[in-house]
Amino acid sequence: MISPLFLFLQYRISMAFLMAFQLLFLPLRYKKYISGIIAVGCMCLTGGLDYLYFIAGWGTADILPVTIAQIIIVQATAYLLSQYRDFRALFTGISSATFVLPGNIVSTACFAHKQVIWAALLTQAVIHLILLVLLVIVLRWHYLLEMETNAKEWKWLCIIPTLFYAVTYTMACWPNSIYERKENWTAAFLFLILMGVVYIMLIKALAQHHLDNDLERNNEFLETYARGLRREADMLRESEENLKVMRHDSRHVYQMIGAYLEEGKTEQIKELLEQMDAKLETLTIKRFCENIAINGVISGCEAKAKSENVAFACEADVPSHLNGVNEFELATVISNLLENAVYAAAAVENPENRNVTIQIFPVKEQLILEITNTFTGACTFSPSTGLPLSTKGGNHGYGLRSVKAYANKNHAVFRYSVEDGRFCVRLLTNI
Template sequence: MQYSETVNFLMMLSNVFIAAYATLLVEFRSPEKVWMRRCVVITGGLIIVNAFFRAAFGGDNYQYVAVFLLTLPYTLLILWCSRYRGFKIVFNVCTCLWMGCTADTAGILAQSLFPGHEWVRLVVRVIGFTLLYFLLRTFRPYYRRMLRILEHGWGILCIPPMVTSFTILYLNNELLPKDPLPVAIALICVTAICAGAYVLIFQLFTKELHEHELKNSRQLMDVQIHLLERQMKAMSNAEEAMKVQRHDMRHQWAAISELVESGNKEAALGLIGTAREHLEDSRTHRWCENDVLNAMFAYYFEQAERGGIDMKIEIDFPEKLPVGAVELSMVFANALENAIRACKDVPEGKRKIMCRSIRYPNLMIKIENTCSGYIEVDSEGLPVSSGEGHGIGSRSIAAFCKKYGAMYDYQVEDGWFRLRISMPKVSSQKDFPPKNSS
């Protein structure tokens, strides 16, 4: 069926949905808003150029060069604006092209059933684009997380949508005008096969994410066990030191008595001072009442001290924690580990970490550290790190906050990197009593 120029132009203009899909999936380079604006402006220019070319040379000629005038330039544009490279971006574009072909296939089927209405294909096409937008929003978080996790295999994942898209374009341009209804059925079959492939891809994504979370859980459990082992060892060493100190104390007090009786007060005071120093050295610092949190603080504060980092610590927890101690300790562990790693890039003498928490009116945590260079923050407000294995801690903190409805905020300003976490307010004041001023 031949369509009017108006309908053909509107169908071409509806391809802007495909561009919107690709933009929805892409993670732009930093600063994100700047690169997003560039992408939108250039996309508008591409649409204008293609509209002009189609109007000047006709739709029949345009359909043979649309791939080179629109698809390829837009793929290169997304590749330029995206934080990622390679087949990860090709999969993005191929997915969006397949969705565009799916919406167009629905329009073709509707047109074959109602051949006397030239607007049917356009209307169904737009409705299909709209419905697919909501489907893509469901797929989007899985895809974005897989961009960070899955490093290989994207080329294979590109094959189903790429083959399907080119097959549908060939059927539309070469065979559809000759025999509309059978070709429409063939288009549906091809689209359904690719849809089945995407179901498998989605299952792959969910499986990979599940395994990744299990791996992180195992790593966090290993860290927890390691911290508790260190704390138990420290307590055992302190207990042994106290036994030795108690044994030696009898001789020390006898010596002090002799010195006092002989009137040698200066020597007696010196011996008392030495005994006091030994007692202080054998004492283990208790950062909080919870054993798991205390073990974690002892480990990371010791690591910071060994790295020549100046620590300022103000910790105050409620007696009843609003979350599990293990999960809260992992939040501090991830944040402190990132802070210690960042301080290693700062010259000695300027390495500082501030760790604070308050319990009233609600539990709030603030961890600050000096840093060097510029740190990017992605669309989810998380710091971006390209190093292998990096960034897992920040995502773990974000998952914790999402689970408990907490608010988190990362800021980089004047050479300081800051993380703030605020837990939801409790319903009763007695759950978080004000700390006694004494």
């Protein structure tokens, strides 16, 4: 019979690494010290059950009820820790329990072979540590980003770790320990290999998904940048056409001025010059800032606002060259935010209350962006992403997600709020 002390210590080590996995792979709802207290509480509760079963004499009873109670405690802990209290928390909780299975089985095999507790426990801890470090290096960033940007499909993904855990548990623990069923060793090790292969394929699928998302975002960046350049080119062409017309008309104007001078009609000359000055104003290209791409994006959104009868006010001071930030990405962010703002303001019933304001200016080595707009109805936020829900329908709402992804990638500060009946978005990014 396997040593109860060994099993107790083995379960305690596993629970410590299991909690470490949850703390690292869950987007935490609470501050770190509160999350740590919750994790310690889970370890204490499960440790109490392990002590009663392995040390205090419950070992003659069926281990299945104790295991079910521990599963409930572990999943409840993942639910409490997670910012997203849905299938994403469940998947992470089950995966944390699955993650410790290889170390547990290998350490049990070591103990069965050598009967040395400390060597088996050391092997277990080393395997747990190696797996955890590899997962953090290879998977953690992609995993957290996937949880943040995608709230769907997780209930189906939960099937994978659930089946792995159930099959491994029946082979290694229930109804009898694998220590007593030597014929299960080969199957258990092969199943661990299969589990590793499946998780590697899952990691590759996540990585490919992010590559596809990056490619899609890069195409969006290029499209936005090209749209801004096209807007600049259109304004230049329009200005050149107007200049040609004015050059043609100027001959007649000079003749008229000469005629008025001969007749001493200064008032008519003054009126004619005022008309010429007004035409010159239309020839001037409106320049919001020195950065071509961002100026084109703002110009395009101003034109859209004008067509929707939305008042548009802009104060922009963006350098022509941004060394510390990708101009494509920043232009796309501003485009997404402004398009959302104009769309929301245009839905306001009273045209006098339709307005959008943008302020963007550098402070030291950072760029501050603030966009406010009026809106109608109530502003509701998604429980899964925390972002405002789109009113455009099921195929919309990705603009703010891309902005949030940009903020995460560039360590920018992204905030949004409702203030005095206006929706306000603020972004602080390095330049």
